[in-house]
Amino acid sequence: MAELAPAHAAHAHAAPTGFIRKYIFSLDHKVIGLQYYFLALVAVFVGMALSLLMRWHLVWPQSHMGWLEKLFPAGAAGGVMTPELYLSLMTMHGTIMVFFVLTTAPQSGFGNYILPIQIGAEDMAFPTLNMLSFWVTFVGFVVLIAAFFVTGGAPLSGWTAYPPMSALPEAGPGEGAGQTLWIVSLALFSAASLLGALNFITTTLDLRARGLSLMRMPLTCWTWFVTAILGLLAFAVLLAAGVLLLMDRIAGTSFFVPAGLVVSDRVINHSGGSPLLWQHLFWFFGHPEVYIAILPGMGVVSQVISTFSRKPIFGYRAMVFAILAIGALGFGVWGHHMFISGMSPYSAMAFSVLTMSIGVPSAIKTFNWIGTLWGGKIRFTTPMMFAIGFVSVFVTGGLSGMFLGQPPVDLFFHDTYFVVAHFHMIMGVASIFGIFAATYYWFPKMFGRMMNDPLGKLHFWITFIGVYAVFGPMHYLGLIGHPRRYAEITGVNYLAQSHPLHLFMTIAALITVGAQLIFLFNLFWSMFKGKKAEMNPWEATTLEWTVPSPPPHDNFAGAHPVVYRGPYEYSVPGAPKDYIMQNDPEPAKAAH
Amino acid sequence: MWLALGAVVMVFAAFTSAYVVRKGMSLDWQAIRLPSILWLNTAVLLASSATIEKARRERQSCESWLAATSVLGAAFLAGQYVAWQQLRAAGVFLASNPSSSFFYLLTGAHGVHLLGGVLALFYVAGRAWRGAEWPNRQAAVEATALYWHFMDGLWIYLFFLLQVGGK
Numbered sequence: 039m040a041e042l043a044p045a046h047a048a049h050a051h052a053a054p055t056g057f058i059r060k061y062i063f064s065l066d067h068k069v070i071g072l073q074y075y076f077l078a079l080v081a082v083f084v085g086m087a088l089s090l091l092m093r094w095h096l097v098w099p100q101s102h103m104g105w106l107e108k109l110f111p112a113g114a115a116g117g118v119m120t121p122e123l124y125l126s127l128m129t130m131h132g133t134i135m136v137f138f139v140l141t142t143a144p145q146s147g148f149g150n151y152i153l154p155i156q157i158g159a160e161d162m163a164f165p166t167l168n169m170l171s172f173w174v175t176f177v178g179f180v181v182l183i184a185a186f187f188v189t190g191g192a193p194l195s196g197w198t199a200y201p202p203m204s205a206l207p208e209a210g211p212g213e214g215a216g217q218t219l220w221i222v223s224l225a226l227f228s229a230a231s232l233l234g235a236l237n238f239i240t241t242t243l244d245l246r247a248r249g250l251s252l253m254r255m256p257l258t259c260w261t262w263f264v265t266a267i268l269g270l271l272a273f274a275v276l277l278a279a280g281v282l283l284l285m286d287r288i289a290g291t292s293f294f295v296p297a298g299l300v301v302s303d304r305v306i307n308h309s310g311g312s313p314l315l316w317q318h319l320f321w322f323f324g325h326p327e328v329y330i331a332i333l334p335g336m337g338v339v340s341q342v343i344s345t346f347s348r349k350p351i352f353g354y355r356a357m358v359f360a361i362l363a364i365g366a367l368g369f370g371v372w373g374h375h376m377f378i379s380g381m382s383p384y385s386a387m388a389f390s391v392l393t394m395s396i397g398v399p400s401a402i403k404t405f406n407w408i409g410t411l412w413g414g415k416i417r418f419t420t421p422m423m424f425a426i427g428f429v430s431v432f433v434t435g436g437l438s439g440m441f442l443g444q445p446p447v448d449l450f451f452h453d454t455y456f457v458v459a460h461f462h463m464i465m466g467v468a469s470i471f472g473i474f475a476a477t478y479y480w481f482p483k484m485f486g487r488m489m490n491d492p493l494g495k496l497h498f499w500i501t502f503i504g505v506y507a508v509f510g511p512m513h514y515l516g517l518i519g520h521p522r523r524y525a526e527i528t529g530v531n532y533l534a535q536s537h538p539l540h541l542f543m544t545i546a547a548l549i550t551v552g553a554q555l556i557f558l559f560n561l562f563w564s565m566f567k568g569k570k571a572e573m574n575p576w577e578a579t580t581l582e583w584t585v586p587s588p589p590p591h592d593n594f595a596g597a598h599p600v601v602y603r604g605p606y607e608y609s610v611p612g613a614p615k616d617y618i619m620q621n622d623p624e625p626a627k628a629a630h
Numbered sequence: 631m632w633l634a635l636g637a638v639v640m641v642f643a644a645f646t647s648a649y650v651v652r653k654g655m656s657l658d659w660q661a662i663r664l665p666s667i668l669w670l671n672t673a674v675l676l677a678s679s680a681t682i683e684k685a686r687r688e689r690q691s692c693e694s695w696l697a698a699t700s701v702l703g704a705a706f707l708a709g710q711y712v713a714w715q716q717l718r719a720a721g722v723f724l725a726s727n728p729s730s731s732f733f734y735l736l737t738g739a740h741g742v743h744l745l746g747g748v749l750a751l752f753y754v755a756g757r758a759w760r761g762a763e764w765p766n767r768q769a770a771v772e773a774t775a776l777y778w779h780f781m782d783g784l785w786i787y788l789f790f791l792l793q794v795g796g797k
Contacts, residue, residue, distance in 0.1 A: 274640030290725030310658035
């Protein structure tokens with residue numbers, strides 16, 4: 039408790055010497071940031087592998103895979119995937135991607151590494167807590183993966199875990215120990231996220247360098263800050279909901295399980311619970327979670343677009359207010375995930391209006407990005423390509439959101455591939471593009487070497503075209519009423535005709551995932567063989583570019599940076615160079 | 631610390647909304663008779679808030695007040711356990727009825743949070759008792775006191791909710 043009290047003075051710890059203190063149980067925010075990043079990297083490849091298995095099964099349902107039987111003896115008896123295994127792959131794909139990739143890399147990974155340096159601090163406010171957050175998250179990941187290997191395998195109930203299915207061990211294979219592990223994993227993840235959020239907020243509020251007022255913070259810091267606030271409020275609710283669900287499963291309570299259910303010809307001994315209650319609690323967390331995944335990406339994109347357009351970000355204040363507005367509105371729209379649950383049309387109307395109104399700050403951001411690009415001296419580096427790609431997929435995903443946000447339209451689209459296309463575009467791909475932009479942009483700072491640019495561009499183009507090839511046709515599938523979560527389309531007449539389209543998407547997915555190997559190679563090759571990076575290779579203005587690459591243990595080598603100006607002073611008329619660092623004293627003030 | 635309390639507020643706000651919704655929509659809700667020892671427990675917890683406030687204001691010689699608070703806190707937890715035992719003896723279990731589920735859930739969740747406070751108190755009081763001075767000592771006492779008052783207030787709220795809402 040002692041270390042929870044004061045923000046200052048707690049972070050003065052000496053540089054560790056032993057391997058374990060330095061790289062494993064490190065207190066250094068940079069090492070912890072990288073630990074989160076590599077955890078997310080492992081998670082994203084597991085998640086992608088699961089999605090490829092699903093895509094493969096959709097197109098070639100009868101193909102015999104002996105190795106699959108070895109991995110999942112029950113789920114793939116005889117080497118052919120059962121529908122139950124398909125559902126468990128889907129559940130785990132969603133859970134791994136949403137929590138251990140999209141929540142982990144942009145916020146906990148890059149936020150941890152860059153935020154303290156960008157605000158001129160030596161470390162996060164609570165380094166021990168920070169280390170604890172990472173290791174609890176890590177254990178959460180191990181627990182989640184363990185669900186594959188217990189009796190019955192991984193759960194089937196999707197990343198949203200709707201009861202009664204998720205509450206009843208007898209509801210299917212994977213709903214026993216697997217589902218319990220799933221809940222425990224998410225409880226651990228929530229607890230770690232709460233600690234992390236606490237750390238981020240305190241750090242941002244208390245450890246900023248002299249002169250760095252809130253309205254001089256880089257937009258990346260703003261997004262990490264607001265994301266942390268969302269996390270603090272949202273994960274607490276998920277934790278509470280998880281406790282209730284766990285009690286329904288193991289203590290026989292009836293919070294979510296209604297009376298009179300018959301499962302496998304047996305009447306379930308529960309009464310009076312409400313499955314809808316879970317949906318409300320879950321989505322009260324779940325919708326802010328979407329912004330937890332996307333907001334840091336928006337910050338990175340703002341930073342990158344401004345840097346490589348050599349222009350100040352267009353409408354800095356509007357950007358800040360848009361971030362705040364998105365964060366605040368995000369807590370008032372959870373009902374739009376539940377339009378078909380039989381809610382009153384008046385509630386649906388209110389949720390719909392609020393949902394539509396999020397389009398306003400989102401559009402402000404998009405137009406400001408375009409306004410920043412407009413007339414800029416654009417440098418088409420790899421991070422810039424991914425940032426512009428982000429804007430593209432963000433607009434695509436946002437537009438399909440305009441359809442889904444309207445109850446009458448959603449009634450048709452709900453549970454079709456249209457929804458799958460929408461959230462993959464706006465939450466999955468857009469966030470991933472943010473992660474890629476951040477990786478290519480900050481890699482020189484983190485590892486002291488440059489990533490290979492031609493390989494990066496190749497990676498970008500295959501990925502960019504690839505994601506449209508994979509998720510574009512899903513919109514069309516949604517239009518023809520193709521339900522999501524079906525393991526096979528062969529038995530359904532009107533769906534069987536969509537086989538060629540599924541084949542196209544599967545091949546596109548294989549190629550797109552293949553392109554990620556280029557990225558992986560580039561990442562590790564550049565770490566050791568890349569061109570040496572200078573202190574400020576991109577000629578950017580924020581504080582992380584004023585320290586060596588990689589930065590020393592306490593970032594500023596004992597110095598305390600002073601900030602004199604806003605974060606995006608590019609192409610200022612009369613300045614000697616086309617950028618002015620944030621810690622450059624203003625000429626007028628220097629003359630005094 | 632305020633931020634941590636914000637997260638705790640959200641946890642219990644979620645439980646409360648679940649409570650209200652589950653009660654409002656169900657036909658199977660049966661009020662339970664709350665054990666009267668809860669009133670005694672409440673008094674103990676209020677007294678502990680007074681002692682920790684005393685410790686906070688004493689600054690230098692706060693260790694005996696901190697120790698008193700930890701004893702009262704432990705006594706409260708023991709009292710809550712007795713309340714559970716009495717309910718069990720009366721045949722009211724966790725899964726008996728939604729109202730009893732919520733009773734065990736809310737008292738349990740509060741108890742776990744308070745246990746964290748007791749452990750923090752043991753730590754701070756123990757160090758202060760050995761006469762240790764450390765740079766953040768007063769800050770540690772202040773943070774513990776804030777958390778403790780909050781847990782006290784939270785219990786009053788939950789007790790009220792269970793008394794009035796449980797009917």
